[in-house]
Amino acid sequence: MTDTRRARPATYEMVLEHVVGRLTTGEWRPGDRLPPERELAAQLGASRQAVREALRVLQAQGVIRSQVGTGADSGTVVVPAPARALGRVLALHLAVDSFPVDDVTEARVMLERFSAELAARRRSAADLLTMAAALDEMDADLGPEEFSDADIAFHVAIAGAAGNRLVNELTVAIRESVRGFLLGAMREQGDWPALRDRLRAEHREIHAALSGADGVVAADLIEAHIRAFHGRLGG
Amino acid sequence: MTDTRRARPATYEMVLEHVVGRLTTGEWRPGDRLPPERELAAQLGASRQAVREALRVLQAQGVIRSQVGTGADSGTVVVPAPARALGRVLALHLAVDSFPVDDVTEARVMLERFSAELAARRRSAADLLTMAAALDEMDADLGPEEFSDADIAFHVAIAGAAGNRLVNELTVAIRESVRGFLLGAMREQGDWPALRDRLRAEHREIHAALSGADGVVAADLIEAHIRAFHGRLGG
DNA sequence: GTAGCGGTATGGTCGGACCACACACAAGTT
DNA sequence: AACTTGTGTGTGGTCCGACCATACCGCTAC
Numbered sequence: 001m002t003d004t005r006r007a008r009p010a011t012y013e014m015v016l017e018h019v020v021g022r023l024t025t026g027e028w029r030p031g032d033r034l035p036p037e038r039e040l041a042a043q044l045g046a047s048r049q050a051v052r053e054a055l056r057v058l059q060a061q062g063v064i065r066s067q068v069g070t071g072a073d074s075g076t077v078v079v080p081a082p083a084r085a086l087g088r089v090l091a092l093h094l095a096v097d098s099f100p101v102d103d104v105t106e107a108r109v110m111l112e113r114f115s116a117e118l119a120a121r122r123r124s125a126a127d128l129l130t131m132a133a134a135l136d137e138m139d140a141d142l143g144p145e146e147f148s149d150a151d152i153a154f155h156v157a158i159a160g161a162a163g164n165r166l167v168n169e170l171t172v173a174i175r176e177s178v179r180g181f182l183l184g185a186m187r188e189q190g191d192w193p194a195l196r197d198r199l200r201a202e203h204r205e206i207h208a209a210l211s212g213a214d215g216v217v218a219a220d221l222i223e224a225h226i227r228a229f230h231g232r233l234g235g
Numbered sequence: 236m237t238d239t240r241r242a243r244p245a246t247y248e249m250v251l252e253h254v255v256g257r258l259t260t261g262e263w264r265p266g267d268r269l270p271p272e273r274e275l276a277a278q279l280g281a282s283r284q285a286v287r288e289a290l291r292v293l294q295a296q297g298v299i300r301s302q303v304g305t306g307a308d309s310g311t312v313v314v315p316a317p318a319r320a321l322g323r324v325l326a327l328h329l330a331v332d333s334f335p336v337d338d339v340t341e342a343r344v345m346l347e348r349f350s351a352e353l354a355a356r357r358r359s360a361a362d363l364l365t366m367a368a369a370l371d372e373m374d375a376d377l378g379p380e381e382f383s384d385a386d387i388a389f390h391v392a393i394a395g396a397a398g399n400r401l402v403n404e405l406t407v408a409i410r411e412s413v414r415g416f417l418l419g420a421m422r423e424q425g426d427w428p429a430l431r432d433r434l435r436a437e438h439r440e441i442h443a444a445l446s447g448a449d450g451v452v453a454a455d456l457i458e459a460h461i462r463a464f465h466g467r468l469g470g
Numbered sequence: 471g472t473a474g475c476g477g478t479a480t481g482g483t484c485g486g487a488c489c490a491c492a493c494a495c496a497a498g499t500t
Numbered sequence: 501a502a503c504t505t506g507t508g509t510g511t512g513g514t515c516c517g518a519c520c521a522t523a524c525c526g527c528t529a530c
Contacts, residue, residue, distance in 0.1 A: 011483065012291070024330040036511065047484045049284055052512090056247070056288045057295040061324045063331060068512040069492035075511060080333040085324050089296045089317065090401075095259040096298060098315040099400035107401045110349045165334035166325075166342045170405070246514065271480060282515045287481090303481040304523035310480060 011046050015054035018044060023063065023078065034064065034076040061085050086173035094177055104178055105230040111171045112155065112226060113219040116206070118162035120215035127161035128211055135203055138196075144186035147196060148179060154203060158210070158222075182229075199229065246281050250289035253279060258298065258313065269299065269311040296320050321408035329412055339413055340465040346406045347390065347461060348454040351441070353397035355450035362396035363446055370438055373431075379421035382431060383414060389438060393445070393457075417464075434464065 062085030134154035159171040202225045209218035297320025369389035394406040437460040444453035
């Protein structure tokens, strides 16, 4: 097919395909440094701007990270960070009304039920300690902001204990994407200390269920926890 | 010069924040046209390249679409397309080993069980017809490629019937991200017609369960279907 | 009325230049 | 010898100005 008729090369896409190809074949692996932008441009016969646009896309997709300088960490490096990228995409589409908040709640329930059931079976002692640490942190007299961070840490620890990296990343991403929404709602909450106490208690129950390896109970508890949390705030 | 100390403005990020801000406040909604790149650059005191990089990121995140010309559809328009964006990110990270294929299988099972149970309750007559159309398409003597497309259509129809847009997009994204993997494995499959027949039969069973509004059965069937499919091919 | 054709606005691309940063290394100082 | 200082170099970050490709708009000529 030497057909050039209707084809529109789209230089930056060509660069993108080239780099993605190297990543797919494993020629460039996490930790590796890409060639300097100028060199890559010369290799591909493209302008530096085209290369930059392609790299910027990959950066937004959480695959690479760029840094100036000459040191070991400088330049453009392959550094996978799926959660951040997914979180930004989800948050953005949430803002643009690609899907309603209720759908996000349902998705959270689905993801965290899944994680809870698996975590109850697979959680190590270290996992339980990580969760406990987050719970202890929440015992202080925190405002919504810090409390929310600790809350995220707790839920992420559960997802981590489940052992499914993709589900883990999705959990983080979705929790991040609704962070702003939940924070805003929490601030408007009348009796914050009371709400906080309730959340604490629910967390402790979940932790106990996971410690006891009771997957179904943990899943039910976490579902109720999420629904109540979103419900109290959103609706 | 108020303060230039530690801050690193990162021009393109500034542009990005500005545009995202407009999108978040709803000032720019789906269907709206953004100002021309040159104008946006002038407004923000940035170069056109910086603007382009920011827009390229948003395009990769599936929020906007650009087109040359002067017509109604020309210019840069807000057009949310989450599935494509999510699919690309997931496929990319799958390629870079951010997570193993087995995790994707588990995630698919989780998502599609969820969809199946909801779809059994909510599916309309039209939904069932859409599914049936995909099944009829698969009855032809198709190769892996076309069969795969129809298979996607069937599964997407189920997700659509469930009514959760986010889960729907995630389902599409994940199915897309493993498309290449499954296709490659299907081609290496020894007895393709036999496998195809089995898949057809399983699809019909699922469809019947959904028609009968039997959510749990449908979920179990689809789980077995996915596990067997991935299992026969992957391991 | 219709066909043709230039005008115009838009994104796409390029080349070149300069800036900001961070390290490497040599020279100078104590 | 150890430390400080300055200079060089490679990297991404930014900008400018120009030109190309595309697709519509509107005028002109038949």
